[in-house]
Amino acid sequence: MLGIPQQDTFVLQVWAHDIFRGADPILADAVERINTYGQDFMTYMADHLNKRRKSPANNDLLDLLFERYKGQPLTSDELAANFILLFAAGFETTASVISNSVLALLRNPNQLQLLREHPEVMESAVDEFLRYDGALRLVARTALEDVEMGDVLIQRGDQVFFVVLAANRDPQVFADPDRLDVTRDSKRHVAFGHGIHYCLGAPLARFEIQSAISALIRHDFALLPGAVEWKESIMFRSLERLPIVFR
Ligand code: HEM
Incomplete structure (x- = not known):
């Protein structure tokens, strides 16, 4: 759907897997590798998007998105980052639910x-x-304003974890x-x-x-x-x- 050549997906999955590990503070020792993979992935995706802009007509999701967002003020970095999220968000999660x-x-x-x-x-x-x-055990948010929940005051700027699996x-x-x-x-x-x-x-x-x-x-x-x-x-x-x- 994103026009990524099949033979590249094995490497991209490894990068995606490690980038997502960056969400875990307990795995801080892996930060350097995660940053490197993140940069490699950004370079790969920016390059892929540039190539595809120059030669469209695959008629896949990528072409539809290019068409739909023509002229929108998204930078190449923003586009690449969103495509990385789209590519990466579906592997670990779905595989985990299947095995669980x-x-x-x-x-x-x-x-x-x-x-x-x-x-x-x-x-x-x-x-x-x-x-x-x-x-996914939890989703994270930053409070945009003071919020009272039960007898707790969450202050503007606080980070909050919502543990969806507990809910x-x-x-x-x-x-x-x-x-x-x-x-x-x-x-x-x-x-x-x-x-x-x-x-x-x-x-x-x-x-x-x-x-x-x-x-x-x-x-x-x-x-x-x-x-x-x-x-x-x-x-x-x-x-x-x-x-x-x-x-
Ligand atoms: C069983 C599998 C999956 C689970 C449990 C799951 C779970 C979630 C959760 C909880 C969020 C909300 C995050 C938040 O509120 O901060 C989310 C967002 C997202 N998911 Fe999934 N996901 C799964 C599969 C997928 C797949 C297959 C894709 C892509 C093909 C995907 C793409 C995304 C994207 C792009 C977002 C961000 C949406 C946004 O911020 O507007 N997910 N997912």
Whole structure:
């Protein structure tokens, strides 16, 4: 969709992966590498956009965007940065939800069974997967004015973390929230955020999760005991290792 040559995507994914690790303060030791990858990615993307401006007519998303935003005052850097976000935001997140969902199903075999017997439930089950174990733990904001929440005063300029995965386990919204229930109505989850910055890729992510889980559950598979490992991150809810065996 962005016209990026297939053979380049492997390197770009590695860069994207590391750039996103920069969101985690606990991984500050990686700062130098992240900065280098960030600069490499900016150079790559600016170059790609320049090439494509000169020779359009691929009729992909990039051409449509060029056409739509003709004459808008976006600098090359701003354009490149937004394309990097668009490219990068969809990998770690969607892959994490897919693997988190596989683990959730393996730990709740009755739900796995139910999905196998009633594939028509899958579309709404995707929302339950996102609610139960989404990929982004939190979104960050800076207060533009003083705000009182409960008995706390958030001052203008303060940074605030909204822990969306905690909101998704709010018992006032979801009954028995720690239970995976692929038949429940989970649409009110906030795994894709909320408001003006609501995830741009939500429909694509939903489609990918649905396709992947539907394909996988047609096979018989099991968890290898004791080997599940979570990534160390305050930002992402992601598995480092999920070894499964097909039977
Ligand atoms: C299951 C997978 C995904 C999850 C859990 C997820 C989650 C989120 C969340 C929580 C936000 C809001 C961030 C904020 O408010 O600060 C967001 C924004 C965004 N997402 Fe996703 N996302 C996913 C997949 C994708 C995909 C596949 C793409 C692109 C193809 C994408 C592109 C974006 C972009 C560009 C934004 C920024 C929107 C804006 O600031 O206006 N995401 N995502």
